Amino acid sequence: MDDMTQAAAASTPRETPPNPQLDELVAVLQRLRAPGGCAWDRDQTHESLVQYLIEETYELVDAIESGDKDELIEELGDVLYQVIFHSDIAAEAGLFTLEDVAAHMTAKMIGRHPHVFGDAVADTPDAVMENWDRLKTVEKPHRTSVLDGIPQGMPALALADKLLGRAHKVGLIDATQPGGVNVTSEDELGPLLLAIVASAKANGLDSERALRSALRELQSEIRDHEVELASDAGVIGTAE
Numbered sequence: 668m669d670d671m672t673q674a675a676a677a678s679t680p681r682e683t684p685p686n687p688q689l690d691e692l693v694a695v696l697q698r699l700r701a702p703g704g705c706a707w708d709r710d711q712t713h714e715s716l717v718q719y720l721i722e723e724t725y726e727l728v729d730a731i732e733s734g735d736k737d738e739l740i741e742e743l744g745d746v747l748y749q750v751i752f753h754s755d756i757a758a759e760a761g762l763f764t765l766e767d768v769a770a771h772m773t774a775k776m777i778g779r780h781p782h783v784f785g786d787a788v789a790d791t792p793d794a795v796m797e798n799w800d801r802l803k804t805v806e807k808p809h810r811t812s813v814l815d816g817i818p819q820g821m822p823a824l825a826l827a828d829k830l831l832g833r834a835h836k837v838g839l840i841d842a843t844q845p846g847g848v849n850v851t852s853e854d855e856l857g858p859l860l861l862a863i864v865a866s867a868k869a870n871g872l873d874s875e876r877a878l879r880s881a882l883r884e885l886q887s888e889i890r891d892h893e894v895e896l897a898s899d900a901g902v903i904g905t906a907e
Contacts, residue, residue: 823878839892
């Protein structure tokens with residue numbers, strides 16, 4: 668246990684309770700995948716489970732939006748089971764275990780919250796995010812663009828939101844300004860988006876594909892802008 672982990676443990680205000688139900692779920696999965704268990708579970712791979720992980724994640728989103736407690740419990744369990752399932756497959760292959768996954772996440776959360784587990788100061792959500800981004804840059808020096816690490820398989824609208832944030836981050840746009848269409852509430856936004864999709868459908872257009880095409884262009888603009896910023900910084904550095 669490193670110093671930060673020890674400090675985190677020491678600062679925990681209550682004793683961590685045991686998790687017998689979680690342990691039993693892990694044991695159930697192990698039994699299913701053990702010799703003599705379930706043939707289907709034994710046959711699964713990381714790749715074959717992707718479709719279920721995506722489906723369960725969307726079902727969890729539905730449960731969160733519905734506000735139904737029982738559905739939320741069920742769907743959280745389904746997503747948790749996917750994590751345990753993937754970890755068991757990896758453990759069988761000698762790659763890593765569920766404990767490795769938990770340990771990595773613990774270390775990551777402690778390291779990304781120095782204002783809680785260390786001496787850093789971050790009194791506002793914005794300050795916390797600034798620290799988070801700075802620490803992530805240090806942890807992942809191989810990422811040279813703000814676009815690195817963004818999954819391109821995200822739904823187009825979610826990807827658009829993410830990319831606009833990155834474009835704002837590098838100064839390409841001001842994402843705090845509404846632009847040509849100023850929508851001030853989700854009650855306005857939903858029908859407007861639906862109307863756009865309806866118009867596209869009536870004209871034989873693919874809304875998802877069209878937005879993804881525009882997002883590819885935006886990503887090219889972001890990368891070009893980053894190159895310009897790096898070039899300008901080099902010129903300034905040479906002049907100094």
